[in-house]
Amino acid sequence: MREINNNEYHQWIKETKEIIDKFPERKKSFKTSSKIPVERLYLPSEITNSYLEKLNFPGEYPFTRGIQPTMYRGRLWSMRQYAGFSSAEESNKRYKYLLEQGQTGLSIAFDLPTQIGYDSDDPRAKGEVGKVGVAIDSLKDMEILFDAIPLDKVSTSMTINAPAAILLAMYIVVAEKQGVSADKLSGTIQNDILKEYIARGTYIFPPKPSMRLITDIFKYCSKNMPKWNTISISGYHIREAGSTAVQEIAFTIGNAIAYVESALETGLEIDEFAPRLAFFFNSHNNFFEEIAKFRAARRIWAKVMKERFNAKKKKSLQLRFHTQTAGSTLTAQQPDNNIVRVTLQALAAILGGTQSLHTNSRDEALALPTEESARIALRTQQIIAYESGVTDTVDPLGGSYYIEELTDRIEKEVEKYLQKIDELGGAVKAIEEGYIQREIHKAAYDYQQDIERKQQWIIGLNAFAIENEKMPEIHRVDPIVAQEQEQKLLELKATRDNYAVTSTLKALKEAAKTDKNLMPYIIDAVKVYATLGEITNVLRDVFGEYQPS
Template sequence: MFEDEKLEKIRNSKKEWQETTLSKTISRFPERKEKFRTGSGDEVKRLYTPEDVKDFDYNEELGFPGQYPYTRGVQPTMYRGRLWTMRQYAGYATAEESNKRYKYLLEQGQTGLSVAFDLPTQIGYDSNHPLAEGEVGKVGVAIDSLKDMEILFDGIPLDKVSTSMTINAPAAVLLAMYIAVAEKQGVSQDKLRGTIQNDILKEYIARGTYIFPPQPSMRLITDIFEYCSKNVPKWNTISISGYHIREAGSSAVQEVAFTLANGIAYVQAAIDAGLDVDSFAPRLSFFFNAHNDLLEEVAKFRAARRLWAKIMKERFKAKNPKSMRMKFHTQTAGSTLTAQQPDNNIIRVTIQTLAAVLGGTQSLHTNSRDEALALPTEESVRIALRTQQIVAHESGVTETIDPLAGSYYVESLTNKIEEEAAKYIEKIDELGGSPKAIEKGYVQKEIQESAYDYQKEVESGKRIVVGVNKYQIDEEPPKDILKVDPEVERLQREKLENLKEERDNEKVKASLEALRTAAQGSENTMPYILDAVKAYATLGEICGVLREEFGEYQQSIIL
């Protein structure tokens, strides 16, 4: 990037600065600590100069927005053309209650929906299952059947909104319900836009809402890839999620590495199933975390985008430029929210919002100030949404594309994150790929060690968390916390009983047997799941058939 003669001149000037101006200042005013580090613990140098990016090739490593390697963004105009989708994650109690919250958010200027499901739904149980007791509607909305899905989206035209659904093991079932609701609205499948998370590998790593063993789980995922490539072409068929990997305690580098390694596994599984890479890769999407270290997070997003472009082009020989573009959703970091002085979380979320936007996200959810305590109130959700809107319309950071490009520090850090993530991916390849590395406990162990180191630093005071280990105050117990009425569970079970009395149970039985036969063979399961959903078979009944045929995953204990 710079000629040797100019680099030598800069090197000499820096040395002179260190020996004169800097040394005099430090002798009088020592720096604050022995080591300055990124949020992930990597040392940060005092000053970055062209010497730190001396081998930087602009066209190869940076390029232009909307062009390979996409370091500067996936669209040629980025936010000058269209702002990111403001997609607040929401859902609680019943479909009726959640429908009211969605309409409220849309009225407040939200531009996309994001559905949170309760735990029984996430692991494929109906609300009347014994394991669902006490959990119905608590961390998301309870969805037992197409009937609930119809209520959830009542009055919301599905050809006008983009919907993201955070669902993994039963993703095919919830997608089928969404398709069926759209059909009842008169909206054809080819007009639907949205995303299902559908990322089972990170469930084995970090989150735990899995149902089936890896092999049949991967089959269900590739069935969705194939079905949507033919029938729902605008749908993002998977959101490969680093968010939960980071929430479990990984570093920024590990978040990139393990997420992309999972992405490699999904692409390879689809190719092994006979799909052409360019037939499904344009609809892959990613989901990342935004943490407090603003510049490290910006560099992380840029590094991830560039590394994925190289993987798709060089490893998988993708020809379509859209197959190489990493489109991603971002959510601000739940793990950084504190129950102490919860209003401080508004500032944290603002910093994280800036990181996501400066890093080029395609959609964003901002957490609410009270989410360390409970589900967010309407007021808290509105503040979180307003945070995005103020950044979008008042901060000026959307006026130009990739505004931090060219910063010696940001470019150096982008390169470093890419290089270190690539080394992790190489190690995972040596272990036989992401599923094998997970099975051997390698990925989990790396994350556990990172999380342990972070917590030690917080407890020792080496890492400051405002309001937690420094600047504490005496506080009254929190007020106005949103609580889900226990009556929700009884009402949901009552609705389920009524459904089973009203539906055509012979039709349900026939559709479930057809699904069982498909699961035993090699046919695509999606059309059979869709038929069962339309017959008003419940989520638990459909997942029950698949449990019987595929078995249930039992996680190994990693020491």
């Protein structure tokens, strides 16, 4: 076959475009779910000349094609199911069941009172105990939660933010009681407070002391827990609040920059803590856009760490991320359709190069998942991993005209947002001024308008609906859980060394008034069975509570 020279190649591109342009598009009837304009066809000339440099090899800067040279040929992603409900006893049974079914990592869901630092017997916890996750009031509950689960062999992710230091301290002490030292523990603590102010609302303290607690964790873990991811900077909740794919990446990386700057201000060196930063992203419905989003995020983060922060270690430049399929896309109507949605979203995350994955269950728009639904969600990952063939080669969509152009477009749009955030004085300032919240609210409103006008179809909701649909059986939390938690707290406070509790809480309060690292003081309080609420209230007294404007 004769080689085509450069002039002939460009002439072929020109003629091809002319042929394509002769065919009109059905613009009125064609609607894409992407907020980024999508061309009918992508050609080689639409990929920038430097695209090979942007791609490079997997495992090499800027990591567009993945952070490991072999990716899933070397090791599959961690298969997690976000789980936790009612009591520590019930959640422990579910974790053991999921591990028996082939899950490779635990992902802990805490109930709402735990997330905002209230004990189960607090009047403000009434009606919420054990509802959206497991209730954890003290080290005693944490001991039950991980009973007979070897913490040196299991990677654990904990979705906790404002009281993250307290739950991490409990995990460290439980491991000690198992004979596992902190340096052997692997996993992640979410610990991302900025997105709480933006999108979720489970904050406790104002931004400044909250950032102080985060950097205290960075410092403690850099010395004592080398395998632990000290933060999971979350775009997931930003997307769930209604952001676009571009906004999800932009605001998450904007927050990450703020955390890095805060850590540097305390005297930490960039390469001390950056290798243990992790991210948490959403995998939404637009299949190709999601794949390109993940690839663009890796490239942007690598550039930020290298050019802005002068990081030297390769691992400091690598964006490692966990993905969860999109809860906001699940419908209560025709819930079995959610299995298909989750499969496509999971596949997008895998083709995008995720390191860890949670697949939502079909009934989560209705209630906490049943055991059967959780098993189907896990089997979805296993079928993709072992039957589909998508793990056979690294970045199988790399070089696709469409994927590369989409990756470039997302990168450029994200950079515009990051520039705007910088102009406002950084992520904390942008949050305080409401800029990020307004951008998300507008995107959410536009998306909802598209659904209501049927410009965005949701199968089973505004298209192909079934009248008088019968709802499936759902999981329900027994209301007696709250009473049992209150009784456990009464017994704990009657049998623990209350003098030791008072003494450790007093020491914590005095340390909080200084610039000392609070992690050792929190660990001391946890060891003598001070409760989550007691420890949080001590910090509330010193730091105050955040009141949104």
